[in-house]
Amino acid sequence: MxxxxxxxxxxxxxxxxxxxxxxxxxxxxxxxxxxxxxxxxxxxxxxxxxxxxxxxxxxxxxxxxxxxxxxxxxxxxAFPPDMLGKFxxxxxxxxxxxxxxxxxxxxxxxxxxxxxxxxxxxxxxxxxxxxxxxxxxxxxxxxxxxxxxxxxxxxxxxxxxxxxxDQEFAPDEPTVTVNCPTWCKNACIAACPTGALRGPNKIDPRKCISYLSYYGEGVTPIEYREAMGMKVYGCDRCQEVCPRNEPWMNQDLPVSQKISAWAKDFDLRALLHMDEQYYIEKVQPHMFYMPPEEIWRFQMNAARAMGNSLNPEYKEELKRCLAENRDERVREMATWALEKLNSL
Ligand code: SF4
Ligand code: SF4
Known part of the structure; x- marks a missing residue:
């Protein structure tokens, strides 16, 4: 044995x-x-x-x-810089x-x-x-x-x-405990943009950007839109600010060539204007929590990220979206984003 x-x-x-x-x-x-x-x-x-x-x-x-x-x-x-902060x-x-x-x-x-x-x-x-x-x-x-x-x-x-x-092995010593240094003043809880972390070890998943970006009901509520920033799919904020991750993050890691090869397919413009075929071929192989009939979520998230980018170059993309996209949820977000860019 x-x-x-x-x-x-x-x-x-x-x-x-x-x-x-x-x-x-x-x-x-x-x-x-x-x-x-x-x-x-x-x-x-x-x-x-x-x-x-x-x-x-x-x-x-x-x-x-x-x-x-x-x-x-x-x-x-390392992850391609263009993808970080968005995915x-x-x-x-x-x-x-x-x-x-x-x-x-x-x-x-x-x-x-x-x-x-x-x-x-x-x-x-x-x-x-x-x-x-x-x-x-x-x-x-x-x-x-x-x-x-x-x-x-x-x-x-x-x-x-x-x-x-189906075979028994001697169990290892459990380490089921919270092991944060006392000097960290709950940086993760303070940094969570949407208030999903309600206290130590207590998360309201319905407020987490991950949930909001791929499962949220309908158009993203106004109170979360700015807080979600440039994030299109998922969020790493509470890990990025954590001192327990500093030793790993302070390394000069090579950028993944594998991810870089498809990262261009996740350009915000491409996501905003994609059709189901594009989603199935380019996006879904990597980020698949939404069925093809829910690509409006990705499009809505791309529109929001464009607004939060404060980059006026996205105005034309948002106008094109409003001219072509018939989904009310995407249109509402594109209007919000365009108004934000127009107010600059
Ligand atoms: S992943 Fe982002 S939104 Fe979710 S708990 Fe962490 S910081 Fe908050
Ligand atoms: S930021 Fe990291 S070390 Fe600080 S409380 Fe949160 S998980 Fe613990």
Missing amino acids: VTKQEIIDAAYQIGFADIGFTSAEPFDSHKAILEERASFYDWVYERGMNLLKGTDPKAIYPEVRSIIVLLENYHQE GRCYMVDDRMTKDDLAQRTKQFRAFLSSHGIQSKSGPYLPQRLAAARAGLGTFGKNCMLYANKAARQSSWVFPVVLLV
Whole structure:
């Protein structure tokens, strides 16, 4: 039988930044939070995402005996400067559609387990960050992000891959705690533009720019428009201001050539005027939370970013949008953005 150490060695060899093991016990604390803050998550269930099911690994995989968590450092390269501030970093590296990097290595790791008689299953609604902390891989920040214990210079630029396995392994020491330095005066909470961080470890996801940019109801409310700034899809603000991320951020990393190759397709002009075909071919392979019939969200976000850019060169684009785009939500935002640029 393969040993725990051999599994650890395989994970590093395949390119993961860290690996930990935890029991298959339910995530009761997470369940309690979901139930206590149920009104925050109505929209999740309306979209068919059963978060409560994810709190019980056995409900996902009845044969589960242990949980293996792999940690991916998704910031090994720098991101194209044109993309930063507009698109969240984790979305730029999300290869769930292209299946060309993390997906391949996860497959390779699972094949390794399988070759040793261990079956594994991933679950879409498992509390990944909590699983990682329970497996001793990281602690939390007051921005609700997971900070690695060893990998990526203890930064939050890590993504846990959670696998339920049908064999039992000794669990690692959990590190489920908030580990922010006392001298940090809650910089993340102060910096959150939309007030989504309500206090240490408490986020209202409905106010988070990530939610507002790809799931928000209708046209973005006026009170959030300026606060969302240039952000089109996702937000990293509470991680960018965090001193726990300084060691990683203060490196001269090479810019990802892979992302640079498609970054031009995410130019604000292209997004504002795109049709469904463009979205399907150029955008959706990388940022896919909206179905093609909801491209109005991307267009609306591009219009808002143009207004907030204070760049008068976008006036002509917004006028063209008003002449061509029939979606009332996009038109409302384009009008708002144009008025903002015209007032300069
Ligand atoms: S991602 Fe942005 S909007 Fe969301 S909590 Fe962090 S700073 Fe606030
Ligand atoms: S900004 Fe400060 S309080 Fe927020 S997660 Fe980082 S260290 Fe913790």
